[in-house]
């Protein structure tokens with residue numbers, strides 16, 4: 001009896017994980033179409049047209065998703081982005097972040113540029 005009670009939440013958690021990761025992906029092709037409005041500032045390559053527009057390319061998708069939800073519900077305030085995020089549905093956010101996340105970042109790492117190699121950089 002005890003065993004059975006334990007199994008139900010475990011199964012539920014497993015299902016949640018399985019579906020959670022699948023829907024977190026979003027649709028890159030749909031996201032590309034929805035991202036047209038964003039490109040004026042974040043650039044057609046997602047790297048931002050100027051330093052005051054953050055690069056979205058290659059960022060973790062869940063980070064971008066979180067940022068957009070925070071703008072949408074007002075947890076993060078920025079006059080431009082609160083307005084841009086307001087009309088986005090949860091699916092729009094998934095798609096558009098899947099798209100920007102899939103683009104190549106222009107940020108470089110310090111790999112090979114730091115003196116005294118051998119410490120993993």
Ligand code: HEC
Nearest residue numbers: 037038040041052053054064067068077078080081084096
């Ligand atoms: C008019 C210019 C403009 C447009 C258009 C625009 N953004 Fe932004 N975006 C900004 C600025 C400026 C910031 C930095 C705001 C801040 O400091 O919080 C930003 C920040 C963001 C961030 C947070 C980045 C980070 O590293 O925290 C995300 C995600 C984002 N924008 C996504 C979008 C998406 C998706 C669209 C299209 C639906 C869009 N933006 C349209 C100017 C713009």
